[in-house]
Each structure stands twice: as C-alpha cells, then as structure tokens.
Amino acid sequence: xxxxxxxxxxxxxxWHERWxxxxxxRAEEDDTRPKYYVLEMLPYPSGTLHVGHIRNYxxxxxxxxxxxxxxxxVLHPMGWDAFGLPAENAALANNRHPREWTLSNIEEMKRQHxxxxxxxxxSRELSTCEPEYYRWNQWFFLRMLERxxxxxxxxxxxxxxxxxxxLANEQVKDGCCWRHGNTAVEQRSLEQWFLKIxxxxxxxxADLRQLEEGWPERVITMQRNWxxxxxxxxxxxxxxxxxxxxVFTTRVDTIFGATCIILAxxxxxxxxxxxGETRPRVKAMIDARRRxxxxxxxxxxxxxxxxxxxxxxxEALPIWVGNFVLMGYGTGAIMAVPAHDERDFEFCRKYxxxxxxxxxxxxxxxxxxxxxxxxxxxxGVCENCGEFSGLESAEARRRMTAKAEAEGFGKGAVTYRLKxxxxxxxxxxxxxxxxxxxxxxxVVPAPDDQLPVLLPPDxxxxxxxxxxxxxxxxxxxxPCPRCGTAxxxxxxxxxxxxxxxxxxxxxxxxxxxQAPFDSKRISYWFPIDQYIGGVEHAILHLIYSRFFTKVxxxxxxxxxxEPATRLFTQGMVxxxxxxxxxxxxxxxxxxxxxxxxxxxxxxxxxLFAAPPEKDLEWLDSGVEGLHRFIxxxxxxxxxxxxxxxxxxxxxxADAKALRKLHQTIKRVTDDFETRWHFNTSIAAIMELVNELxxxxxxxxxxxxxxxLDKLVLLLGPFVPYAAEELWEQLGKTGPVFKQAWPEHDxxxxxxxxxxxVVQVNGxxxxxxxxxxxxxxxTLEQQALEDEKIKPMVAGRTVVKVIVxxxxxxxxxxxx
RNA sequence: GCCCGGGUGGCGAAAUCGGCAGACGCAAAGGACUUAAAAUCCUUUGGGAGGCAACUCCCGUGUGGGUUCAAGUCCCACCCCGGGCACCA
Numbered sequence: 038x039x040x041x042x043x044x045x046x047x048x049x050x051x052w053h054e055r056w057x058x059x060x061x062x063r064a065e066e067d068d069t070r071p072k073y074y075v076l077e078m079l080p081y082p083s084g085t086l087h088v089g090h091i092r093n094y095x096x097x098x099x100x101x102x103x104x105x106x107x108x109x110x111v112l113h114p115m116g117w118d119a120f121g122l123p124a125e126n127a128a129l130a131n132n133r134h135p136r137e138w139t140l141s142n143i144e145e146m147k148r149q150h151x152x153x154x155x156x157x158x159x160s161r162e163l164s165t166c167e168p169e170y171y172r173w174n175q176w177f178f179l180r181m182l183e184r185x186x187x188x189x190x191x192x193x194x195x196x197x198x199x200x201x202x203x204l205a206n207e208q209v210k211d212g213c214c215w216r217h218g219n220t221a222v223e224q225r226s227l228e229q230w231f232l233k234i235x236x237x238x239x240x241x242x243a244d245l246r247q248l249e250e251g252w253p254e255r256v257i258t259m260q261r262n263w264x265x266x267x268x269x270x271x272x273x274x275x276x277x278x279x280x281x282x283x284v285f286t287t288r289v290d291t292i293f294g295a296t297c298i299i300l301a302x303x304x305x306x307x308x309x310x311x312x313g314e315t316r317p318r319v320k321a322m323i324d325a326r327r328r329x330x331x332x333x334x335x336x337x338x339x340x341x342x343x344x345x346x347x348x349x350x351x352e353a354l355p356i357w358v359g360n361f362v363l364m365g366y367g368t369g370a371i372m373a374v375p376a377h378d379e380r381d382f383e384f385c386r387k388y389x390x391x392x393x394x395x396x397x398x399x400x401x402x403x404x405x406x407x408x409x410x411x412x413x414x415x416x417g418v419c420e421n422c423g424e425f426s427g428l429e430s431a432e433a434r435r436r437m438t439a440k441a442e443a444e445g446f447g448k449g450a451v452t453y454r455l456k457x458x459x460x461x462x463x464x465x466x467x468x469x470x471x472x473x474x475x476x477x478x479x480v481v482p483a484p485d486d487q488l489p490v491l492l493p494p495d496x497x498x499x500x501x502x503x504x505x506x507x508x509x510x511x512x513x514x515x516p517c518p519r520c521g522t523a524x525x526x527x528x529x530x531x532x533x534x535x536x537x538x539x540x541x542x543x544x545x546x547x548x549x550x551q552a553p554f555d556s557k558r559i560s561y562w563f564p565i566d567q568y569i570g571g572v573e574h575a576i577l578h579l580i581y582s583r584f585f586t587k588v589x590x591x592x593x594x595x596x597x598x599e600p601a602t603r604l605f606t607q608g609m610v611x612x613x614x615x616x617x618x619x620x621x622x623x624x625x626x627x628x629x630x631x632x633x634x635x636x637x638x639x640x641x642x643x644l645f646a647a648p649p650e651k652d653l654e655w656l657d658s659g660v661e662g663l664h665r666f667i668x669x670x671x672x673x674x675x676x677x678x679x680x681x682x683x684x685x686x687x688x689x690a691d692a693k694a695l696r697k698l699h700q701t702i703k704r705v706t707d708d709f710e711t712r713w714h715f716n717t718s719i720a721a722i723m724e725l726v727n728e729l730x731x732x733x734x735x736x737x738x739x740x741x742x743x744x745l746d747k748l749v750l751l752l753g754p755f756v757p758y759a760a761e762e763l764w765e766q767l768g769k770t771g772p773v774f775k776q777a778w779p780e781h782d783x784x785x786x787x788x789x790x791x792x793x794v795v796q797v798n799g800x801x802x803x804x805x806x807x808x809x810x811x812x813x814x815t816l817e818q819q820a821l822e823d824e825k826i827k828p829m830v831a832g833r834t835v836v837k838v839i840v841x842x843x844x845x846x847x848x849x850x851x852x
Numbered sequence: 853g854c855c856c857g858g859g860u861g862g863c864g865a866a867a868u869c870g871g872c873a874g875a876c877g878c879a880a881a882g883g884a885c886u887u888a889a890a891a892u893c894c895u896u897u898g899g900g901a902g903g904c905a906a907c908u909c910c911c912g913u914g915u916g917g918g919u920u921c922a923a924g925u926c927c928c929a930c931c932c933c934g935g936g937c938a939c940c941a
Contacts, residue, residue, distance in 0.1 A: 042891090255856055255936075262855080262937060269941080286941060299941095334939075366940045373941090379853095380939055454940055572935080645877070646864060652934075659864065659878040665892095666877085672892090707868085717866065720876035727876090730893085794872050799922045801872055839921050845871050849921050 043671035045635025070110040078570030079118040082142035087624035089610035106778035115157035165536040172489035173553040251603035265454025272447035274345035285367030290433035294395035295372040301364040382412040467530030475517035475524040538585035568601035637756040690735035699786035
C-alpha cells in the first residue's frame, strides 16, 4: 500500500470548512474554569495579510490554544481598527468612501484570518468604525467634559502638513509625523480639544510599579521618561515694579550662582518688558524656532535691559530671552546658573555673562571662574551661599525651599514632562466631537439622547487644510440644544487613539446597546492576562489606554487600575532594512507562501524563524524545511496508526522513545508557561520525531499509541490543520483544541544514568556514566580511574577536584 | 550626549542558574532507492593540524584586560549595529 502523503491542499480546506461557523472556542462568563484573556493589538485592515501579521497573530493564537487545552476559559477576541489616516488615504487613492473601503477590507481580512485557522472568538468581534462605537466614544467624551477632564483652548500644537491635521505630542517622532517619517511637523497656534491626562500623571507613574512584574522593562522606562516627573522649587524673582517672575528649578541649591534670568520667547512677560527695537527680533526668534528641528537649535539670546532680584541674596540679575527655553515646561522661565548647568554655561560663555561657582565637590575645591572649561553639575557642598554655606546639596535644597515657603516667595513643586492629550483632528474620518458652539450659550454638549452624532455620508475629502466637515452645511448648522437658536456644530473629529483606548473592554460586551459595556461582565475578564503588541506603542496606545482605564475606574465602570497585567512586545518583521508595513510598501504577502506550502507551514515557519520578541529580517529560505517536517510527522503518524507487529515486548526502544516524548512535553509546556520561545519548542518536537524515526521498528503498539496521541496534541497549537487531520485519522472524536494538554510524567522522562563530564584543568577530557545522586567521593574516584583520564593525571600533583553532582568533575593538576 | 537592547558557523539560530559552545532547521557535499528525475531515507558539515584507522591535539562566541577550578554567560575599558530620549532647567 502506498504511503499516505501530506497534502495541505486537501487537508486545510476540509477543516477550514468545518470550522467556518465558530467551531473554534468561545468563552462564556459563567464558565467555572479559570479565565485567561489574551489579546493582540487591534489591527488595521490593510487588505492583505502579510507575513508580519502572521507572525504576530500566531504568537497569540498558539498561546490561546495552549491555555484552552490546559482547561482555561480563554477570551481571544478579534476586532478592527478601521479609522483614520489609512482609511482616508486609501479613500483618496481609490476614490472610494472610507467606510465602504474599510468594511470591504474587513470582510477580506476575516476570510484570511479564518483561512489561517486563528482561534478568535468571532462572537465578540467589533469594528471601531461602526456608529455604535461612535456613540460610546462620545459618551466617554461627555463624561470627561462634565468632570473637567476635557477642555478646549488655544495652544501651540503640532501640525503635520502631509496629514493636514493636528497631532498629539506622543505622535511626533524626531520632529516628524509618526506616519510620515520625512515630513517635519510645524508648530501652529490653534483652538483645540484636550483630554487632561496630566491630572493622572502621578497615578500613571506610580502604578507602573504594579506592572514591573509583567511588562517589559524598556516599556516601563519609556513611560517613566515620557511622564518625566521632576521635583524642584518654584522661586519668584522680582522686577523693580514688584512684579514676580516665577522660575522652576530642580537645583535651588545653586541659586546663589544664578547670574541671569532667561525667559522663553513666548513667555507673556516678554511682551511687557521688550522695547520696540528688540520686539521684532523676539518675533523672529519665535518663528525660527517653529520651523526648526528642535534637535539642532543653536543657543541664542537677547538682553531685555531689565533686571529681577534674587530673593535669596538681593542681587539684581539681567533678564534675557533665550531660544532654548521652553514655554511648555515648568514656568517658561529659568534662572541661569552657568557654573552648574551645561546649557547655562554654554549660553553665558557665548554672551560673556558672569560664571560664578557656588558648589564644590564634597572632597574638592571650588572651581575658578576664569579656568572653568565646563559646568560642574553634580551635587556637592555650598560655598559663598550666605546662611546655607557648608551644607550639602540635598540638605541645602530642603532648607532653601523651606525658606521660600516661609517667606512666601516660592514653594516646592513637581513638574511633569507629560502634557495634555490633544485629541482634535481636522479629518473627516473619526468620531465627531459631540458639542455645539452657540453664540448665546457658548460650548454646549450634545445631550446623551442625541448620540451618536454621526458623520454626514457624502463629503468631499480634500486632504488639505481644514476639516472637510466645515463645508457640509447640513452637518454644521444645528440648533443649540440649550436655547434652540441657530448654532454651529463642532467640526473637529477625535484622534483615533481614542478608539483603541478602550476597545478591549467593549470586546467583553460587544453588542451592548445601553452602555459602553456591562461592568459585571467586564469584571470577570479584567484585567487582561496577556496583551501582545509592538513596542512602537509604548508611549502612544499603551499610555492612553492606561489613562482611559483610570478614568473609567473613577467613573465607577471598572474596578481594575490597569488594563493589562502582562504585556509582550513582539519583534518587528524587517524587510530591506525597514519595518514591514503597508505604509512602507514593503509587505510580503503571505498568500503565495500559503498557496504553495499551506497555512500550517506559514505559521510554523513564522514561529520557528526566531524567538517572537526578536526583530526578524524576512528571508523565506528555510520554509521548505518546515513543510518537510510536517510531511515527515504526517507520514510517521499515518503509517503507524494500525501497526500490529510489535518490537521486542516492553523493550529498550519503548523506554527510550517514551523518555524523549515526556522530556519533549516538559520542554514545550515550560516554554508556554514562561518565555514563549516557540522556536525551541518546535526544535524539541523535531528532535522527538528524529528519534522516533530511528526507533520506529522496535516500538510496541502500546507505546506507539501513547506516542502518536501525545505527539499530535503537542503539535496542536502550532499546526492546527495538520494536527486536526491526524487526530481524526487516529480515530479520535472531538477537535484537538478541546483535548487536554498532555501531562509530562517525570518518572518516564528521567534518564537512567547521569552522564558526567570529566574535565582536566577546565578542559573536556572524557565522560563517565553514574547513577543520579552518586556521592561526590565516588564520582571523583571514578573520574580519576577512568582510562582516558588516568594517564593525564599520572605523575602530576592533583591540586583539587571540583565535583558538581550529576554533572561534572573537574580535576585541577599541576606539574 | 544620555538610557535600553544586541554582536555566536556560509545563513536563521540554540545553550533558561557560571559547568560538554553551535541543539534544531536552511544551504552544501556524498550515498541508497530509481531507466531517469522528483519525492523519500541515510551519512558528513565551526576552523586548523596530525593519523591507514577507531581517533588525537590546537584554536574558536565583536576587541583588549580581569575574576574563577571553569566565562558566550560575571566585572572593567573599548569598537560596531538596532531602538528610545534628547536643550525638560
């Protein structure tokens, strides 16, 4: 009889067909099993499933299948982030309506995900481009508005000329738009809507401690730096008019060394202090800075010819305007202490402003102004600081701050780098901000029963300038909900990061029409046990969604402080040196590979290529090996299903094969429980199969039965179609992913004897066999008497012998 | 400049707690089967030297030092690659 051959073209469609209608697992809240919520980050429907996607999804999918087989109640939902720029750009390019384009792609993506056999819970599917999702975005916005967490004001904001819209600070990278790497972001002053994420700065920072266990360290560090908390002191320097200039400093201990005050060019006092001659130069400075990449601004300053008094020593200091002082941080004004701050040093040397050292190293001398080549920025001991002289920096800061508070010219203060989240976008495609501008009543929120405020269907998307909604009269003209007179509807739409900030809650109750979700259903699943996504969202999505969770908690909707206990950041798939993505136009479609080798092979290959957290340069050499491997397993299982002839009864081969089997179960299980290095899991299964090929003819039917069953179960999370087919051929009922995960038996897995490595002076010279647990002395003796070792030791002095039980003997000799 | 990662065969990689470096796979070479090819199965494969041979020896994890009986793994200095932050007072 000819051997059965592995044919993915027969197997995959067959099971694909049977799984069509939600045959994959579906989680219910009333289940008595332990729960596990695994979630991959919301994908854009880009039309093609590329190999980068496959790699990301197989990680979560393998985990979900494993957890399910372990008896967990697993929620693994799927959704679509269909908003914003990709949709709008594609619409412009294809001359199609964004929503239509998006929905058609979602259908295609769903088809592809089904084809790959991903185990998503489709009953909880959601798309953030549906009107119901708008409704709850708007509902959240209005709740925040009521609590003062949403506000509108004019501010300097980031403007991307390519997107023709405003961007949040988090969405600017290297001075460029996060989606248009080469387009420099401009600064514009516009009226914008903001969410007050700064109100949660302290909590967002403090609760990072809860995440230290389960989140990658670098994400936590990035968030900590982004929030940028610094403790310091605010001090009022006074003009001769008595008007204060408040500065913020973290080094108040250096204040006796302050030799000038520098204001940001946008500082409100500048306008008052500047003379007619300098005014245009300040304006030029502002304009120049807006255009420039903040990275390479050359420090420049303008003296205002005015003075302010240092409250600690009564000294009058000249006031300057400096282009390197940021209006958006601290108070927008600094005291310059050139002797103890590098930037101030550079500035003051350039303009010949006095440099006055007042801090010396704990065991050193005060620097000399004339010979100083660089600022001394470390803490030290105060000198020439009046009553504070002789104090160490930390103590001086405490006492000086106390003095400022006691005498009313300053206070201890905490400043954050984090700024409020600008959510206004001048785009058509996004959730409309549900407010109306009324000449009589001002800004009036839309009443809840008028939600959702929907986008008008027919809008000419220009892709430039202001929101396209401004030209749609039916949308803009609306009566004021409060007084009924003619008013204007807000035309800004929300940042699409709003959508992604809470979608994972909606998944748990995706069809709720009364509320964004039911708190009870949510509390069962939350927090998410395992969240999977790219590191590129470390300070975008991952900080916004933490913020939303805290707001929801304060609204009484959820009880968890954090959305996800564990976060896994998978590596990027690189192609020709760039991240593989639709916007880079370098995607490799997974279709051709799937067509040729099958989706199982594509999945297995994606997992085998490298551990999942590692970036991977995409090369498809090697894919055939994985296809071969599946065929190898397939033939092995099918030809041994009904074997009758036995090898030597209960022979050595059985013991060997079962030992390898149970060792493999342990290795794969351990990998799932800890670090998900599926490449080594798969390698372990390959080793098992290689060994089975060697022992095949000597195995008893009993041993073979156990081996085949468990081998197929081990393959389940990695190659679901092939495993399912084999499972059926083994005569089993019920899908593989509903079977219990095999348990490893430590007795069967144990090696009969330990192999002990014998080293002489640290170099491998031989091996000996000994039972596990053999005494040190015995091992030492056995090693010394070994035929290979004996001549090497003869005539030399054995200095000492190191014995690591069950592992190694190292004989140190001399002479 | 500062803060994280990383550097191991021709290639992707493994070595999880300081204890056999290169598992597993690709590629390559040889062999079996075959009229032939494909497919499959088996063998070899870090570099170098020696031996008829089973085999033996030396070198080897970016570079240079160090700790240790023992270092890919720990410490110090440096080089290179990737990522993040970058006038945050």
